[in-house]
Amino acid sequence: MVYLPHTDAERRQMLQAIGVETIAALFEDVPERYRYPALDLPDPLSELEALQELRYLSDINLDAIQSPMFLGAGAYRHWVPSVVDYVISRGEFATAYTPYQPEVSQGTLQAIFEYQSMICDLTGMDVANASHYDGATATAEAVIQAYNVFRKKRKKVMISAAVHPHYREVVRTYTQGLEVEIIGDEKERPISELLELVDDQTACVILQTPNFLGELEDLASLADEVHTRGQDARKADRHTLLVVVTNPISLGLLKPPGDYGADIVVGEGQPLGLGLNFGGPYLGIYATREEYVRELAGRLIGKAVDVEGKEGFVMTLTTREQHIRRARATSNICTNQGLMALAATVYMAALGKHGLRQVAELNYHKAHYAADRIDALKGFSVARAKPFFNEFVVRCPVGVSELNRYLLEDVADVEIIGGYDLSRAYPQRRNQMLVAVTEMNSQAEIDMLVDALAAYRSN
Amino acid sequence: MNEPVIYELSAPGREGVKLPHLDVPASDLPTELLREELPLPEVSEIDVVRHFLRLSQQNYAIDKGMYPLGSCTMKFNPKINEVTARLPGFTSIHPLQYTNTAQGALYLMYTVQEYLKEVGGFAGVTVQPAAGAQGELAGVLMMHKYHLDRGDTQRDTILVPDSAHGTNPATTSMSGLRVVQIPSDARGNVDLDALQSQICERVVGLMITNPNTLGLFEEQIEAVVKMIHDCGGLVYGDGANMNALMGVMRPGDVGIDVMHFNLHKTFSTPHGGGGPGCGPVGVAEHLVDYLPGPVVTIDLQLSEEDAPFFNFYQPAKSIGPLTGFWGHFGILVRAYTYMRMLGAEGMKEAAEHAVLNANYLRSQVKDVYKVSHDRLCKHEFVAEGHFDAAPDVRALDIAKRLIDHGVHPPTNYFPLIVPEALMIEPTETESKQSIDNYAAILRAIATEATDNPELLHAAPHNTPVRRLDEVSAARDPILRYQHA
Structure with a gap:
């Protein structure tokens, strides 16, 4: 018992x-x-036995503590300061419910308010919500928001093939029951060509920077073009929305999408102090402009004043949400990623203005060092048509799965977890590996990878 | 005292945690793409620790005391779950690393699928949905696709009882379908005549919560299921209240075609102040091919003696993936730990004691508070928060006064079909003392309501903030820190 x-x-x-x-x-x-009913389940374990079993299951996996890892593709290994887990382990945060009673939930509410503020600062946007499940679902919710902004009249959604392939799939899952037509990613093409398809029936255009291939897209003047091409014939202030998917760590260094005129900014918040955790729980960052706040999905925390004039925080604009508006809600989302948003808040606070910039620079320089060295290897080359942040495409002399097997099994004294095999999502990109380098990869690790690749050639 | 917003603790030039030095040659930065300023706070590590610790102290939490929010199942969150979820072989593995290097993780996911199949009576389970609401979305999309594949293209309606959670109708709209609401009868069950009147060939299915949000078992569940199946529709079970039935009844046995589980309710994973949740979905045989992919399967087993090899698999007619990777793996580790510690007997006992505790608390207050239906309840019950002798006291006042007495209020104003609803779910992990204490407080408040109603109207009195003006907050929303 x-x-x-x-x-x-x-x-x-x-x-x-x-x-x-x-x-x-x-x-x-x-x-x-x-x-x-008689349930066929194994006998219960004591805490000691359960821990032993779980330790065994954990030990079987090859983790990035034992092994150098160069895999990214939407989930990144970053250093997480100790203070992050300290805060999110506190029972007062972890074992609280949604802050429906604000008088006994000010801790959660203020922390989310601070999260919203930091996400606004990071992205250059006016309003951020309390978060979605992950980057992919945040992108899907952006499509639905754009569809709702135009009262379901604009049905065309343009998405670049350089947006994370999983996000594009999730967008399609979410919108399969709606009259939305998703186009643009049938083939890889330059953004300029994609923009030619934008018209006054287009609800939104979705671009990613750094894109799935690690490249930085030049967003300057792009929002103007989207807005002009997608302008409503009758209402001049209504136009196609520009949705930008981004990596929050890159924003420690790079100009925020808000400065370029983005209407919605979404992204995977996992790099902000969350572990890899085999894919989740992560954090869906979501920010938009003030004029679109009524169509925004998900929880929002706002400032309020109590009966004695004291300032506090409440859930606000809740008439958008399912527990009030039911069938006419902006989304069915009920939770946010409370504890993960808290982790990101603590991470951003602990690193602060200087620390986040430093992390971003470490990523940039290390990735470029790795790219330079790999590019110099015979048989390998790095795609450098566009600038990149912490991830880049390596053209390899053989198939990537073959190369990764070699890195994992055939290099002396180390099991290297190689990059992402781009042919999994882009069949024409055979022999192309997407390599991620973060502050976690020491020079020694990078050199180890380079030496291993060099040795492969001579095999 | 209010804790300042963290930006207000900031001092120009102050640095937080230290980062390693750059150990490779620096490259040129793309100057035209760089941002000019990043207005994040500048605080030290001790500032961060004290700030968030002080914020945490303004929260109520299960770890502090009884938290009987109806339909939320605020049970104890075992501490071993947090230890296992933090093992490095779980936290530091990448979702896209080759599956032969993550067999422990895949085994765990596979086993959670298998256990949930067994507990729910289903033929297939996906653990991908990130929350209950996302599980609902998966379920409704699957039901619709199933009909479309059979050429049943006229089906566009989901029937939803009026006691349902708000997510049910919201999910239906998000799936592009129409909602028709079904009233409840005098015993708190779905009204069969009203249901019959809506049965037609446009029905995709019915979404039903059992026990329903009144805390009552749907006594006609077999008739309801039959009625829907007879018209070709499917039945969606909202598993939010599974804590009443785990090990006692398998929804799949009764003919539920698809149902989500809330691991953050029934299977003890922490609510985290509003997430992350986890909403695996179980389905009957005819929907297995529609599950959101990927699911984990045994790929190759050469013989009985060989270890099985676990891999991801895309169901043939899948509605598509719901999350960027494989869902909330970290939550699955916690739920797996819990299920291993309970076993079949422990699960049954958990449900039994959840129902025992709810009926006991109900028995201790029902002479003072009107309870919605005079029946045995399941894991929760709904009391009405108003008194004839104190006509201007409302459920909200009672909720706020409970805070003064040091406990967390129940869910209030839900379900919508009970006036001044107080929906109370003590859960199995509360002791008799804890429930007796809660009952005594509820009874004391009933007395206060008549003797000194102002005490209730003005409550809470001793919290970091008192009642906040939500109307003004929504009229003129301030949703972020305003930089000077």
Whole structure:
């Protein structure tokens, strides 16, 4: 009887108070033939045994603590300051519910307000929500917001093939029941060519920078073009929305999408102090302009004043949300990623203005050092048509899965986790590896990768 | 005292945690792309620790005391779950590393799928959905696609009882379908006549929560399922209240075609102040091919003696993926730990004690508070927060006064079909003392309501802030820190 506090005597007193003889009598309204099925589950474990089993399962996996890792593609290994886990481990944060009673939830509410503020600062936008599930679902919610901004009249959604392939799939999952047509990513093409397809029936254009290939897109004057091409014939202030998907760490260094005129900025918040965790829980960053706040999905925290004039925080503009508006809500989202948003807030606070810039620069310089060295290897070359941040494309002499197997199994004394095989999402990109380098990769690790690749040639 | 916003602790030039020095030659930065300023706070590590610690102290939490929010299942979050979820082989593995280097993680995901299949009575499970609401979206999209694939293109309607969670109708709209609401009958069940009147060939399916949000078992569940199946529709089970039935009844056995589980409710993972949740979805045989991909499967097993090899697999007619990677793996580790510690017997006992505690608390207050239906409840019950002798006292006043007494209020104003609803779910992990204490407070407040109603109207009195003006906050929203 794990986690159940009652004694036998207490149980008897309670049953008596209810007026039944047995606990089973509390379930008499459950159809008898379905009651108490025999479940085929293993016997319960003690805490010690459970820990041993879980340790075993953990140990089987090859983790990035034992092994140098050069894999990114939407999830990145970064250093997480100790203070992050300290704060999110506190029971007062971890075991609280959604802050429906603001008087006893000011901790959660203020932390989310600070999160929203930092995301606005980072992205250069007016309003950020309390977060979505991850970068992919934030992108899907951006499409739905754009669709709602135009009262479902504009049905065309343009998405670049350089947006994360998983995000493009999730956008399609989310919109399959809506009359939305998603185009633009049938093939890889320059943004200029994509923009030629924008017209006054286009709800939004989705671009990513750094894009999935690690390249920095030049967004200057792009918003103007999207807005002009997608202008409403009758209402001059209505125009196609520019949605920018971004990596928050890159914004420590780079001009924020808000400065370029983006209407919605989304991104994967995992790099902001969250572990890799085999894909989740992550954090969907979502920010927009003030004029679109009523169509925004998800929770928002705002300032308020109490009966004594003291300042505090509440959930606000809740009439957009499902628990109030039901079928007419802007989304069905009910939670946010509360604890993950808190982790990102603590991360951004602990690093601060200077630290985030430093992390971004470390990523940039290390990635460029790695790219320069790999580019110099015979048989390998790095795609350098556009500037990049912490990830770049390497053209390899052989298939990437073959090369990765070699890095993992055939290099002496080390198991190197290589980059992403681009042919998995872009069949024409055979022999192209997407390599990510972060502040976690020491020079020694990078050199180890380079030496291993060089040795592969000579094999 | 209010804790300042962290920006207000900032001092120009102050630095937080230290980063390593650059150990490679620097490259040229792309000057035309660089940002000019980054207005994040400048604070030291101790500032960060004290700030967030002081904020944390302004929260109520399960770790502090009873938190009986109805339909939220605020049970104890075991501490071992946090230890296992932080093992390096789980936290430091990349979602895209080759599956042969992550067999421990895939085994865990596969096993969670298998356990949930067993507990729910389903043929297939996906653990991908990030929350209950996303599980609902998956379920409704699957039901619709199933009909479309059979050429049943006229189906566009989801039936939703009026006691349903707001996510049910919101999910339906998000899926491009129409919602028709079904009233409840005098015993708190779905009204069968009203349901019958809406049965037609446009029905995609019904979304039903069982026990429903009144905390009552749907006594006609078999008839309801039959009615929907007879018209070719499917039945979606909202698993938010599964804590009442785990190990007692398998929804799949009753004919539920698809259902989401809330691991953050039934399976003890922490709510985190509003997430991350996790909403795996179970389906009957005819929907297995529609599951959002990927699911984990045994790829290759040469013989009984060989270790199985686990891999990701895309179901043939999948509605597509729901999240960027494989869902909330870190939450699955916690839920797996919990399920391993409970086993079948522990799960059944958890549900039994959840129902025992709810009925006991109900028995201790029902002479003072009107309870919605005179029936045995399941894991929660709904009381009405108003008194004849104190006509201007409302559920909100009672909720706020509970805070003064040092406990967390129940869910209030939900379900919508009960006036001044107080929806109370104690959960199985509360002791008799803890429930007795809560009952005594509820009874004391009922007395205060007549003796000194102003005490309730003005509550709470001793919190960091008192009642906040939400109307003004929404009229003139301030949603971020304003830089000077």
